[in-house]
Amino acid sequence: MKSKIFYSFVAGASLLLLTLYGGFLWLSADLPYIPSDLRHLIYAQPTEIYADDGTLVYTLGGQRYVPLNKISPYFQKAVVAAEDGHFWRHHGIDKLAMLRAFYRTVFLGQTQGGSTITQQLAKNLFFTFKKRFLRKFKEMLVAMQLESMFTKEQILEAYCNLIYFGGTAYGVEDAAQQFFDKSASELTLAEAALLAGIINSPQALNPFSHPEAARRRQALVLQRMKRRGFIDEATYAAALTDTLVFSQRPRRSNDFIDHILTLATKRFGEEAVFFGGLKIYTTLDSDLQRLAEEELAVGLARLEAELDSTGMPLQGAIAVISIPTGEVKALVGSRKYLPGGFNRAVSQNRHVGSGIKPFIYYAAFEKMGLNPASVVVDSASMFYTETGKRWMPRNFDRRYHGPMIIKSAFLQSINVIAAQLGYQLTPRVMKETLRRFGIEAPIPEVLPLALGTVGISPLEMAAAYSIFARNGEYLRPVFLKRVEDIGGMVLDRAFIFGEERLQPAISYQVLDMMRGVIEQGTGRSVRLSGFLAPAAGKTGTSTEFTDAWFTGITTSLAASVWVGYDRIYRLYTKTGRGVTGGYGAAPIWANFMKRAMKRYPAREFRMPDGLKRIMVDPRTGWPAVDPAEGMTVVVPDNFWPGLPTDAAPRQWLPPADSLPQLRNQ
């Protein structure tokens, strides 16, 4: 009997051991190979993205590696205190911590990790972040193996270089650079404690987005350091009150960088961009990007407060291009940046409305010999479209205004006149003209094209309008200036090519009309917003107020702003008023330009030779007798020879025999 029980016990114990051994063999069967030097597995040259001024703005795919003696001892102690108090004693797993975590998880419903630094290293090296029961055991086995293969110092060094700190910061060196603009060896106790605290929850404890939570966590880490005897009371108290000086240039992605990555991926492939250690030099102006992001967010919030509630977030986009170089300086594709999110600044899916009119008027001047002083008649007009359907365009105010000069029609954004011009030009010519302006979006060859029934991206709009500021010269928008490989070899570089696409004199006549839009037309809100530098632009409002646009130029920058909902939905204020480009988008443009143009001289646009400025009656096109009622227009030199070009129209009377000719003109 005695021996029966004893042998049962022995048999049971043996069975248990066998089961454990079997489980161990089964789990260890597919464990990963661990190299003899962890550094080679961790270190990778990151792909670096630089702004136009040469500052590093974003890194991806890489991992810096610094030896332990180049990591502040404060950080080494802080990370041990924060993550694994028994690190220097255990052999990969902390059984007490595990039991405590198990108890709290099962009985108290609290989530608490019991992973040691070695286990975390194992997880970060070889496992996914999906929580799986068996993965935990494998992590433990790998941790034991790591402890057998490497010294504690080597493990701590690898951990410090591999761990994630949020954003694009992998490893303590990167984190120190990104958060404090210094190297890991220079971290103070307070900074080290803050960084060590972030590891627990990089998103929720990010000091830029959650400063309070980060400080609380820092205090906890300092307390643990004191409790473990790593620091004394006085040092602890000093560190608690130590002022932290954060980097003024937090490295984070934005829509511009996302677009850069898209372009680079198309050119070099995804692996090369994310793991190739490239150096990508871009045209990004970080300050303008920040201004654009801020002004779009502020402008949309202000507008949204006035809008009828729809339950959908109001969205917007801005594209900013340098006039002299064609370089894209800023790109904001959404109200709040989401990594890899939909970039509205480059998407060609929203109708531009009257924003298209500068192109149509340019074509009319060039092909039909009109100029801003030519008289047209705004009256009820009906057209037969290509499909034989009748089309009767209406003006914004649902009224017809009779005869007027072209500039007046442009300033008031009269749809009927644009439709008449489009009809005479033909859809094919309108499409060809848009192509000359560099618009690559699909363009339907239909008559309503004259009123902007075509989806064009803000980026293309800004690029197209910038041609006017260059008196007809087209520059393809440039994002990537140069791409170098890890050895410094130039793999790609952008060359800026100017191409004369428009006739300078005609281009300037349209530009002058666009100036009028801001001074006295539908874009007056630009001036009312306090932006006073020389500028030209055009509002755009799509049918039923679903999109509000403003695209404008100065001699230094071109910018296009779009505002609307992601779903095609009307923009109406609480008072029932439709939101136009002048009301919704122009103030955002103006507020952005007000701040952006502080860095640039407020220069006048250069008028090409062969043009003159005269004052005419906006209804008859005749020389204005009363300057108060006149409208200044820029016309070719040979238009009404002898007419004074300064503001003295009363002194000029056309010779009697020229009147019939003038009427014809």
Next chain:
Amino acid sequence: MSNPKNLTAYRTWNRKYWMLALALLIALTGLEARTYFVEKALGQYLAWQNPGREKVGRQWQVEQKRLLAGTRLEKISKELRSREKQLASIPNFLELIRRVLQENQLVIPAQHFIRLYHTLPFFLKEHVIAPDSLIALRLQDRLDNVILNREADGVEMVLIDAQSRIENILYLSNELLDVFFKHGQSEVVDVTSDPRFAGRVFRFELFWQNLSQLPKGMQNNFLQAMPDLLTLAGPTAKVAISNKISENLVEVAVAPDNFRAVIYYLPEDWIINFVSTLEYPWMQNEEQDIL
């Protein structure tokens, strides 16, 4: 079991063995707590097994992608290096233009462009870009690359700086390119009957006599510009000046016989200088020499 003695003995035995087992367990636990022998043993075993394992897991996948990236970038840079090598092997300016006409666009480093520029005859260089302009650009470090684009009416040359900004745009018209390609080339032509040379065909002897009357520097210019002049010299040789002027360059033919000639293009002012050496009325007086 009914025997109390046996029961007591069993209990004693039982307690003893269970106590032993418990003590063993406590001892092992204590030992483990102090020495971590289980983890160490398992760790050693796993480390021993390590060489046979596969490179799987997150960081190995990243490593795999790095290798792929490296391969891809190596391929791209290999292509670029081979292209650079091809460009570097272009021996002269004419070959460069030929390549542009074939490939529509070429980008060459400024150093190489200048080397090729110097392969042009000295009097043709001006027609590409004045040497002093080129020197000024180099001195001010404003020339980094030259982009050559084939256009319908010739070749566009864009000089750009290190920031990829345009410093200058030059055009070589098709007419000028024609001059470049024909200069120094042999052509099947009878200069005595070709209308473009009518009235301006000299016996070589007369041409040489008049050339000798020019200042030494100008003579040298002619000799440098027409290197075949001396090899083609002979009693039947003729020199003919065409009425065709392209880009201020006058076509001059040196013909060893009536079947072929080597064509040169010389600056108009040289020809004017040369013509001024002929005695008036040279056409009548030298009728026997001027064919």
